[in-house]
Amino acid sequence: MMRSLFLFDMTFWLYLAALALYVAYLFAKRPAMQLAPAGHPTDSIEDRDGAWATQLGQVATLVTVFGWVLNTLALTTRAFERMEHSGTFAPWSNQFEAMAYVSWAIILGYVLLEFRYRIKAVGAFVVGIGFIAMGAASLLPYRYQTAEPLVPALNSYWIYIHVSVTLTSYAAFAMAGGLGLMYLFKERAVNRGSQSRFYAAFPDLETIDELGYKAIMLGFPLLAFGIILGAMWANYAWGGYWSWDPKETWSLIVWLIYGAYIHARMTRGWEGHKAAIYAIFGFLMVVFCFWGVNFLLSGLHAYA
Amino acid sequence: MEFFASIKLAMFLFIALAMTATIGTVIQQGERPETYVQEYGEEAYRWFLRLGFIDVYHTWWFTSLLGLLCVNSLTCFHKRFPSVWRSMRQDKVSVSLAFIQGMKQQTTLSLTQTREAVAEHLVKLFGEKGYRVLTKSDPGEVTVYATKGIMGRVGAHVAHLSATVIVLGGLVGSYYGFQEFGVCLEGQTYHIPRGNFDLRVDKFWIDYHENGSVKSYNSTLTVIDQGTPTATKTITVNDPLVYKGIWFYQSSYGDAWDQIEAARINIKEKNSDKIVATVDLEWNKEKTVEGLPLKMKMTDFVADFAFNSTEKKVFSKTAEHANPAIRLTVDERSAVQSTPWVFYHYPDLFEIKDSAYQFEFIGYQPKKFTGLQIARNPGINMVWIGCTMLVVGMTLSSLIYHRRLWAKIVSGASGVTVHFGGTTHKSQIDFQKEFKKLTEKIQSQN
Numbered sequence: 001m002m003r004s005l006f007l008f009d010m011t012f013w014l015y016l017a018a019l020a021l022y023v024a025y026l027f028a029k030r031p032a033m034q035l036a037p038a039g040h041p042t043d044s045i046e047d048r049d050g051a052w053a054t055q056l057g058q059v060a061t062l063v064t065v066f067g068w069v070l071n072t073l074a075l076t077t078r079a080f081e082r083m084e085h086s087g088t089f090a091p092w093s094n095q096f097e098a099m100a101y102v103s104w105a106i107i108l109g110y111v112l113l114e115f116r117y118r119i120k121a122v123g124a125f126v127v128g129i130g131f132i133a134m135g136a137a138s139l140l141p142y143r144y145q146t147a148e149p150l151v152p153a154l155n156s157y158w159i160y161i162h163v164s165v166t167l168t169s170y171a172a173f174a175m176a177g178g179l180g181l182m183y184l185f186k187e188r189a190v191n192r193g194s195q196s197r198f199y200a201a202f203p204d205l206e207t208i209d210e211l212g213y214k215a216i217m218l219g220f221p222l223l224a225f226g227i228i229l230g231a232m233w234a235n236y237a238w239g240g241y242w243s244w245d246p247k248e249t250w251s252l253i254v255w256l257i258y259g260a261y262i263h264a265r266m267t268r269g270w271e272g273h274k275a276a277i278y279a280i281f282g283f284l285m286v287v288f289c290f291w292g293v294n295f296l297l298s299g300l301h302a303y304a
Numbered sequence: 305m306e307f308f309a310s311i312k313l314a315m316f317l318f319i320a321l322a323m324t325a326t327i328g329t330v331i332q333q334g335e336r337p338e339t340y341v342q343e344y345g346e347e348a349y350r351w352f353l354r355l356g357f358i359d360v361y362h363t364w365w366f367t368s369l370l371g372l373l374c375v376n377s378l379t380c381f382h383k384r385f386p387s388v389w390r391s392m393r394q395d396k397v398s399v400s401l402a403f404i405q406g407m408k409q410q411t412t413l414s415l416t417q418t419r420e421a422v423a424e425h426l427v428k429l430f431g432e433k434g435y436r437v438l439t440k441s442d443p444g445e446v447t448v449y450a451t452k453g454i455m456g457r458v459g460a461h462v463a464h465l466s467a468t469v470i471v472l473g474g475l476v477g478s479y480y481g482f483q484e485f486g487v488c489l490e491g492q493t494y495h496i497p498r499g500n501f502d503l504r505v506d507k508f509w510i511d512y513h514e515n516g517s518v519k520s521y522n523s524t525l526t527v528i529d530q531g532t533p534t535a536t537k538t539i540t541v542n543d544p545l546v547y548k549g550i551w552f553y554q555s556s557y558g559d560a561w562d563q564i565e566a567a568r569i570n571i572k573e574k575n576s577d578k579i580v581a582t583v584d585l586e587w588n589k590e591k592t593v594e595g596l597p598l599k600m601k602m603t604d605f606v607a608d609f610a611f612n613s614t615e616k617k618v619f620s621k622t623a624e625h626a627n628p629a630i631r632l633t634v635d636e637r638s639a640v641q642s643t644p645w646v647f648y649h650y651p652d653l654f655e656i657k658d659s660a661y662q663f664e665f666i667g668y669q670p671k672k673f674t675g676l677q678i679a680r681n682p683g684i685n686m687v688w689i690g691c692t693m694l695v696v697g698m699t700l701s702s703l704i705y706h707r708r709l710w711a712k713i714v715s716g717a718s719g720v721t722v723h724f725g726g727t728t729h730k731s732q733i734d735f736q737k738e739f740k741k742l743t744e745k746i747q748s749q750n
Binding site for chain 2: 086087148149151152153155156158206207210211213214217218220221224225228231232233235236237238239240241242244246249250252256257259260263264265266267293297
């Protein structure tokens with residue numbers, strides 16, 4: 001029955017391979033790359049090692065894109081399976097599917113970022129998070145991985161939009177978290193005056209910081225929209241748009257945390273180091289909201 | 305004023321709200337005192353009461369934080385929006401050279417054309433990029449000013465206003481709205497005083513998937529207004545009935561604890577200890593037992609039998625069917641009349657002295673009740689308006705960023721010098737790219 005599970009599995013291995021390739025790419029890069037003009041880190045420097053690194057980078061991108069295509073196929077297949085068995089096609093109707101969708105969104109975001117800004121080093125972090133999401137999904141017990149029919153409360157067209165929007169915002173925050181981590185790595189190297197080849201391919205601190213900010217600027221309104229869609233759904237299903245259910249409250253907490261971040265960015269001294277740490281902290285809160293609440297706190301969202 | 309409009313206060317409020325909201329997710333809200341005492345101890349429970357931890361979201365301090373957030377965003381709007389509004393209408397075109405040179409993105413170019421030609425080109429170039437362009441000619445120099453994306457700033461202010469709209473909507477809802485829970489039996493009609501109409505529950509049933517899991521809970525409801533049925537709808541979990549602003553939600557279901565559909569009784573003859581008849585009794589309907597001199601009726605039911613000895617009353621201890629019992633009215637040969645309680649789990653508990661028979665309660669068909677959530681929220685549209693403002697405002701503010709360009713064209717010895725600078729309040733790397741491209745375009749005109 002579950003043809004999609006095989007595809008999810010393949011996706012997992014491809015993301016693992018992509019992650020390994022991105023890390024290898026970082027190691028292959030020469031420190032000389034730091035001399036490249038700012039903003040154009042990969043332009044036209046084609047020494048021997050550079051060529052090797054470039055090739056590795058290209059393969060990494062290729063594997064990532066291929067993994068993402070398989071991820072898409074897996075979700076589509078799952079959508080059809082759901083159509084057959086549970087009267088909905090939303091392939092994000094349980095924890096497993098939600099995780100697979102989040103990693104899909106993270107990888108999509110990363111690929112777009114790579115094509116737009118031509119920075120590959122980010123892959124070692126962001127593809128890493130996508131891989132972990134996919135891995136965590138496949139670690140779930142089998143009974144969580146199948147396409148069981150939906151409980152009556154979930155059986156609604158709201159599931160298509162509320163869940164996907166919210167999960168997409170999580171993916172944006174994951175991206176910001178990965179960039180924050182990357183910032184701290186790079187910053188440490190800069191402060192130590194490290195000549196390690198590992199950091200050669202990293203974009204400059206300002207760019208990492210700005211990209212992280214952008215990711216949060218994307219996730220923040222998306223999460224608000226997701227929460228509001230949830231409120232509208234609750235108004236149809238639970239008899240009130242807000243009932244302080246733990247999941248609901250935690251998504252609000254996460255939103256407030258990023259709200260503080262957005263406002264902090266307007267004041268001096270909240271870029272760079274502090275922002276990076278904050279983005280990682282925020283992402284951990286997202287993880288708690290997504291996973292922790294389901295397993296540690298009881299509430300109306302207990303099924304998802 | 306400064307303080308109330310400050311970003312520092314906003315940050316503090318966001319964090320404070322986030323932290324206090326956490327309390328309510330860790331400590332269960334609105335439980336019975338015993339639950340807290342059992343889990344946290346008596347001393348802790350006293351503190352919870354004092355601090356309001358058992359209903360965090362309605363404490364004075366939590367609501368004041370929300371109130372302060374409104375004050376904060378409103379004062380910010382009041383203080384900052386007028387300047388945004390002004391710059392939408394009229395802009396500062398003329399600026400000093402030092403002003404341009406102090407910008408993060410700035411450059412100086414030398415071109416060989418005339419001032420007018422350069423100015424014309426810049427107006428065209430910026431215009432093509434979607435900028436609104438203004439020029440000002442002064443003796444010896446022309447200033448070209450271009451602006452784009454002011455809506456990004458407007459968006460932020462719309463989002464700020466939305467906080468107050470949402471909170472007000474919530475207040476209206478909690479003062480003028482209500483939320484109740486009704487346990488309704490099939491076939492019964494209930495008066496809804498808040499709407500001044502009646503509601504009849506026609507039917508309740510459950511649909512199942514092939515694998516046995518529940519597909520949907522359904523109740524067919526009919527609204528009876530002024531004595532005439534005006535609306536009928538089958539509601540399910542995600543599909544409520546709305547009538548005169550009152551919403552009826554399918555919320556739960558269960559077996560009634562004070563009534564059943566039917567009961568099955570074995571009648572045993574005491575002498576022979578043999579079952580002589582099995583009868584099915586319907587609720588509150590007298591039945592004559594065939595072949596026996598008996599008339600029987602079932603008048604009461606309790607799901608969990610208990611007896612209040614001071615009031616001498618039978619009642620159901622819980623809603624669980626833990627100890628079901630029915631009360632019969634038995635008429636034997638029109639001579640012996642009795643009203644015994646018979647128990648489902650304890651068939652031999654009571655005996656009617658003068659009767660020749662023993663009654664055993666061996667089975668019953670429970671009566672289903674449907675649990676309806678009944679709610680009206682007059683503040684809800686306001687909340688949705690606020691939500692729309694929030695989403696639209698935030699989206700504008702995060703996708704569009706306000707940028708301004710100034711080019712001061714000054715005549716030099718050969719041709720002109722262009723002092724070109726630009727600012728944005730965010731998206732520095734994108735703006736940097738754009739600025740570079742524009743610079744190249746201006747240069748290539750040469």
